[in-house]
Amino acid sequence: MQICGSVREKSFTKLHIVVSLKNICSPFKLCIEQTLKSQHTTQYASFLVTEKGSKMKHKMQTLISVVVTAAAVLSLAACGSSSAESKTLSILVEGGGPAEKVARSNAAEFEKETGYKINIDTSPYSGLYDKLKAETDSSKATHDLAVIDVLWFPALAKGLSSVDGVLSSSEESDLMPQLKEGGTIDGKLLGIPTWTNAKILLYRKDLFENEANKTAFKEQYGYDLKVPTTWAEYRDTAKFFTKDDMYGTAIIGQTGADSVTGWLEFATQAGANNLVLGKGNKPNLGDKAYSQALDYMRDLVKDGSIPADYLSLGTSEISNMFNQGKIAMQLTWAHFYLSSAEELGDKVGAAPMIAGSAGVGAIPGPWYEVVMKNSKKQDIAKKYLEFMYGKNEGYMETLGVAARKSVFAKYEDNAKYAHVKALETTLAAKQTQNRPATKMWTEIETEILSPLVQNSLKGANTKDELSKAQQSIEDLLG
């Protein structure tokens, strides 16, 4: 730009850079054409015939070639081929998860029906959220659709399209309980449920059926050994099975969301309602149920019926231990039954979640298929949602969970899917409830509640910890 002697030339150069960048998302050919056809090119051509202009000719040619090349590279890099994209729907799913498998197995059929190719992009669990968050924050949709965890709705809501009306009322009534509420933010349904899940009790059937164990248990505790349904039975059984290099059970103490969910499940069983954030968004950690839940978890620690490194254990670590025969019982997501049955065969059994004084309670973990608000293919994306609703059985086959009551009903008597009935009972329980739908939830969970659980399990005064957490949440919410 410095070598240009006149204002006209400066503006020409500037204009070209702007034009080139503006066209960054149009195809290469179009970009070059627009650049060359611009009015200023004509002005520049007439300028060149002057004496001063001819001196600049070669320099400007060089400059044009550099700028046009840069524009071409940028356009090519950023755009790819638009004609191929126009008949493609791009979907982001968790890599290796059921959403990927089901999407892949149905892509060909969707293409045959509509002519639209499904481009499946994958990412690990946390990367999935990060990618979508970046897309919604920048108001740019790289993907048209995604399959997301219910927890991410509050943070991603502004970047998602409403999917009200995609399903008919009869289709909606076939959804499992609480699924519609979980995907509704400010009165708008933002996702079509793909599957719902909850924690249930997985146990070693062979140990419970063992005659020697039955006799010893009766002698020690004065009642018959059976699959526990209450806190008291669960604690006794956990203590009983902690022997011979085996722990009765395990609790999740790892930093992060897992440990908080585990604690809140005990709290809901003890009678907590409107978890953590009560009426008027005011934290309700003063309620007795929360401290009772912490005390119960501490009892399991004190009894020594859980592994000593509980503070580094998460769901997958515990599941590994169960599959390796190091744990007799675990409260875990229902879909883990399939992998445990694969490892342990018929030694593994499934039962509904245990109950505290208020009955059975768990926290559902549903996933939803969503349409990105900035996608330019809203109609076809919604058609895809409708199409996938019809393929809901695929999730049951792949993961062992689904969203539709009819699919659950079809599999509940199938011996290979022994967890389905237990899951249905748990999901239908009165105390089963969602985590609060607030944008601040992840921060509350990780920064306040996770340390609260860890400190309490390590012996800190639970009442003090709860009131400290109550104060921190109030401060955070302002």
Added chain:
Amino acid sequence: MIINLHRKDNFSHTVPKKRRMLSSTIERKTLGFFFLPAGLFMVAFLLFPLLKLVYDSFFAVGDNYEGRTFIGFANYIKAFTSQQFQSGSLHTLVYVVVAVGLETVLGLVLAVILTNKYRGFKAIRTFLLSPLMIAPLVAGLVWKFMLSSQFGIVNVLLVKVGIIQSTDSILWLADSRFSLLACIIADVWLTTPFMMLMFLAGIQSIPESLYESAAVEGANKWQIITKIILPSIKGVLFSTLVIRVIDAARTFDIIWAMTQGGPQGSSELLSVQIYKMLQRYGDVGYASAMAVIFIIVLIGLTLFAQHKQNRD
């Protein structure tokens, strides 16, 4: 460029020297335009985000705020008065000092040992370099399993050697006293080969004549190390240290894979805090302020190191 080629072909043998120099100046200018795309990229992807970062740090902006409000230095004050930021800074400092210190000593020892060309030294060198080929995230996961009291080989070995009673005696990742140390161990394992490689390159550039003179003077091995090797690789040592200090300060993957900063925030570095604040909690303003402080410290460190190196 066309102009210059043209000129060179036809006139270079006749034009006076002065004009030829002018021609080469013009050529350089023309050449400068080839850097224009790279310059644009630098402005778009480095300078602009950096300025945006500084700009955002003065605002209450992000998911939790309605719109954008100018709040001056409030985010910076919040950072400096926050206990979490202070403990994050302390953990980062401990991590950098201990990890880089261990890596330097170990790297130096290995480099000196591997300088001697005994049988099979090439195979050993290649073997020792293998951790360099592993992604930090994968290394973190591998160490997470190795340090587990349930599955981990480390505690089993410690029991067999008789250092600890049972595999539960040291809970590397679950005990807040050991979690940061556990992450440092993984980092040392992963990065010592890099230090070794750099030092080895430095040592190999020492002229053979120096060793020969030392042998004539009757110097022992220790004297060769302290009087010849160390002073000769001072420059390499210094540059490698600066690179590693900056690299260690922004460690993220290993920590995230092994502990996610826990338990009770005992292994939380500033990089983890900034990531969580920005990506997970959407507090762009506060995360930007923390990142700006972090960048200033790192740039300060680099400038100081450069200044010191130039003086030496």
